[in-house]
Amino acid sequence: MFDEMPLRTVSSWNTMISGYSQWGKYTEALTLVSFMHSSRVKFNEVSFSASLSACTRGGSLFLGKQIHSLLLKSGYERFGPVGSALLYFYVQCCGIGEAEMVFEELRDENHVLWSLMLAGYVQRDMMGDAMEIFEKMPVRDVVAWTTLISGYAKREDGCERALDLFGCMRRSYEALPNEFTLDCVIRICARLRILYAGKVVHGLCIKDGFDFDNSVSSALVEFYCDCDAVEDAKRVYENMVGEACSNVADSLIGGLVSMGRIKEAGMIFYGLRDKTLISNNLMIKGYAMSGRFKKSKKLFEKMSLKHLTSLNTMITVYSKNGELDEAVKLFDKTKGERNCVTWNSMMSGYIHNGQHSEALKLYVTMRRFSVEYSRSTFSVLFRACAYLCSFQQGQLLHAHLAKTPYQANVYVGTALVDFYSKCGGLADAQRSFTCIFSPNVAAWTALINGYAYHGCGSEAISRFHSMLDQGIVPNVATFVAVLSACSHAGLVDEGLEIFHSMQINYSVTPTIEHYTCVVDLLGRSGRVKEAEEFVIQMPVKADGVIWGALLNASCFWNNVEVGERAAKKLFSLDPNSVSAFVILSNMYALRGRWGKKTKIRKRLQSLELRKDQGFSWIELNNNVHLFSVEDKTHPYSDVIYKTVEHITATINSIVPFNYICSNNVD
Numbered sequence: 001m002f003d004e005m006p007l008r009t010v011s012s013w014n015t016m017i018s019g020y021s022q023w024g025k026y027t028e029a030l031t032l033v034s035f036m037h038s039s040r041v042k043f044n045e046v047s048f049s050a051s052l053s054a055c056t057r058g059g060s061l062f063l064g065k066q067i068h069s070l071l072l073k074s075g076y077e078r079f080g081p082v083g084s085a086l087l088y089f090y091v092q093c094c095g096i097g098e099a100e101m102v103f104e105e106l107r108d109e110n111h112v113l114w115s116l117m118l119a120g121y122v123q124r125d126m127m128g129d130a131m132e133i134f135e136k137m138p139v140r141d142v143v144a145w146t147t148l149i150s151g152y153a154k155r156e157d158g159c160e161r162a163l164d165l166f167g168c169m170r171r172s173y174e175a176l177p178n179e180f181t182l183d184c185v186i187r188i189c190a191r192l193r194i195l196y197a198g199k200v201v202h203g204l205c206i207k208d209g210f211d212f213d214n215s216v217s218s219a220l221v222e223f224y225c226d227c228d229a230v231e232d233a234k235r236v237y238e239n240m241v242g243e244a245c246s247n248v249a250d251s252l253i254g255g256l257v258s259m260g261r262i263k264e265a266g267m268i269f270y271g272l273r274d275k276t277l278i279s280n281n282l283m284i285k286g287y288a289m290s291g292r293f294k295k296s297k298k299l300f301e302k303m304s305l306k307h308l309t310s311l312n313t314m315i316t317v318y319s320k321n322g323e324l325d326e327a328v329k330l331f332d333k334t335k336g337e338r339n340c341v342t343w344n345s346m347m348s349g350y351i352h353n354g355q356h357s358e359a360l361k362l363y364v365t366m367r368r369f370s371v372e373y374s375r376s377t378f379s380v381l382f383r384a385c386a387y388l389c390s391f392q393q394g395q396l397l398h399a400h401l402a403k404t405p406y407q408a409n410v411y412v413g414t415a416l417v418d419f420y421s422k423c424g425g426l427a428d429a430q431r432s433f434t435c436i437f438s439p440n441v442a443a444w445t446a447l448i449n450g451y452a453y454h455g456c457g458s459e460a461i462s463r464f465h466s467m468l469d470q471g472i473v474p475n476v477a478t479f480v481a482v483l484s485a486c487s488h489a490g491l492v493d494e495g496l497e498i499f500h501s502m503q504i505n506y507s508v509t510p511t512i513e514h515y516t517c518v519v520d521l522l523g524r525s526g527r528v529k530e531a532e533e534f535v536i537q538m539p540v541k542a543d544g545v546i547w548g549a550l551l552n553a554s555c556f557w558n559n560v561e562v563g564e565r566a567a568k569k570l571f572s573l574d575p576n577s578v579s580a581f582v583i584l585s586n587m588y589a590l591r592g593r594w595g596k597k598t599k600i601r602k603r604l605q606s607l608e609l610r611k612d613q614g615f616s617w618i619e620l621n622n623n624v625h626l627f628s629v630e631d632k633t634h635p636y637s638d639v640i641y642k643t644v645e646h647i648t649a650t651i652n653s654i655v656p657f658n659y660i661c662s663n664n665v666d
Contacts, residue, residue: 010044017050026058033063043070045079052085056092064089083110091120115144122151127158142175150184156410157438159188163197177204179213186216190223198223212240218251225255230264237268250278257286277305281313288317308334312341319349344376347384356384360393367400375406382415386422394419398432408437414446421450441472449481457489464498474506476513483517487524495521516546523553528562544573551580555587563587578604 013036020029033051037043043051048071055064068086076082083106090099103117114137121130134140134148149165152158166185169175177185182205189198202220205211211220217240224233237245237252249272256265269275269283280303287295296317303310311334318327331338331346343366350359363381378401385394398416406412413436420429429450436443444467451460464482467474474482479502486495499518502508515538522531531550535542547570554563563584570580581604588597616627625634634640 008039008041010041010047013041014044014046014050017047017054021050021054021057024057026054026060029054030058030060030063033067037070043074043076045076045082048074048076048082049085052082052089056085056089059093061093064093078106078109080110080112084112084116087113087116091116091123096120096124096126111139114138115141115147118144119147122147125151125155127151127155140172140174142178142181145169145175146178146181146184149181149188153184153188153191155438156440159192162188163192163194176208179210179216182208182210183213183215183219186219186223190219190226193227195227195229198227211236214247217248221248221251222255225252225259228259230256230259230261246272246274246276246279250276250282253279253282253286257282257289260289262286262290262292277307277309281310284310284313284317288313288320293317293321308337308339308342312339312345315342315345315349319345319352322353324349324353324355338371340372340374340377343371344374344380347377347380351380351384351387356387359384360388360390363397373400373404373406375409375412378404378406378412379415382412382419386415386419389423391423391425394423407435410436410438410440410443413439414443417443417446417450421446421453424454426450426454426456439472441467441475441478444472445475445478445481448478448485452481452485452488455488457485457487457491460485460489461491461494474508476508476511479508479510480513480517483514483521487517487521490525492521492525492527512540512543512546515540515542516549519546520549520553523549523556526557528553528557528559532562532565542569544570544577547573548577548579551583555583555590558587558590560587560591560593 013032017029017032017036020026020032030051033054036047048067051067052064054060055067068089071077071082071086077086087099087102087106090102099117099120103113107113107117114133118130118133118137121127121133130148130151134144137144145165149162149169152162152165163185166177166181166188169177169181182201185201186198186205189195189201198220202211205213205216205220210216217236220236221233224230224236233252233255237248240248249268253265253268256262256268265283265286269279272279280299284296284299287293287299296314300306300310300314300317311330315327315330318324318330327346327349331342334342343362347359347362347366350356350362359381363377366377378397381397382394385391385397401407401412401416413432416432417429417436420426420432429447433439433443433447444463448460448463448467451457451463460482464474464478464485467478479498482498483495486492486498495518499510499514502510502514515535519531519535522528522534528550531553535546535550547566551563551566551570554560554566567580567584570577574580581600585597585600585604588594588600618625618627627634631637632641
């Protein structure tokens, strides 16, 4: 119809441009804008607003700036909707500096621009600038308050500040919270696990009539589940009626699944009249988490519509059940529609099944297809590199990470610190740690663990105290790392002090791993008898690792009596413990008890037990090569052995062996 119009008015052009934009056909809309201008049709305020909106959504920076220059000639930039569309274009498509210039030019005549500029700062996580402009705003409405609160809520360490701002909003009486504000604040309370504050906000929802809002009710259910208040979550769900109930049901099922309460989640799920795609996926995941893989597969097969999300979930289910071939088949079926989650699920599947090299190969393929990364991509792959001790591959991956916005992410950063620590790059681990924005307890623990693993006890303890100074509360894993560091560094008193402070100061109940560290700590320092008494008085039953640590210490300090008792306990747990036989045999040899040594050796031979073979490895051209004693499985083993013989012969020809021996005797 438009093409056949004898006379096209500016209104008809505006209608067509707006129509294309509303249907998401931004290229067609922008083509029409260019055609309208070349047809010498004079733009009005609606034309400029619609054109700038199309440029923003279509990401057309060049055409948007051309329209801006045309706008300056027309004088329409001071018209409210046009100025707002112009600033929104610069905020979304240009640098924040250019947006600030537009804002400074037009702000006095258009109060809407303040909210748009505030949103621009929040979008870029420039919260200092956002706070500054918020304080200068002539009118602070509910949109401005909600924008600022949500900005802080998105930050790793911003939830407390966001909650404080909500309190300021309530006390200021400048604006009443709407459903978006309340939804955001409830989710903040969930992240902080503050039950009483969330209940207060729930009361406000009821008072202001938002308790039946779909989004608010879903947030309330998730909040109560996160705070282990399941009965409250169920009450919120039961109060909902109609179609909106299905979304709240999804939240409740998701909360119950995350808590491991799969049976209760199933009761909600099978009680639903209309089961959504989300609820199906949640139950598939829930059954897999509880080891009921058959139920997961049965539910998946029953689904009439298998969305990509369902396929991604099932790739994970098959992988966790050890059915890697089925996971690969499903992955192949997703060809052409795969997203980042699909690739991550398959890479995680390979790693879960011990095929770390395959995960790295899949990442190379993923890069070839130019698939967008997520933080999980890097977290998963750094784990693979750490397991393979593939330093070169990890460094290459780190270079890719540096080009993404995830380097400061706490989860990715923690995986990176762990990788460098396990590969011996403590300096790189420390540098990676400093790049993390607001490191949490897991990040600190990874760093402490790295120093402990390499025997740098003093540095590990120093990092532990730095963590405490930052107000980070240590967890079970942190104390294992710190006690291990004390053990390797011989810091007995410090280690015992930390162990005794666990429950008193941090409400962390010691586990078998912590007791093992203390036994090792005492044993390494020569306090073998004290270590034995500690084991006897432990409130938990000692396992083979603890008795093994005591036996090792007894052998090192030549305490046969304690060693024999430890070995006896070890044999009662594992009659075929090769390490116990070997250590006991060595201990008898040190004392000159050759008869007992021979008896132990004969018993070991009669059981036909062998120690696990040791390996060494080297990384060359991104490949890890394994070697063991008399190993000839390597494809170039003949060349390697000849090279070793040549090196040995060369050394002997330069400095004769008998010369070295004679010098040592003198």
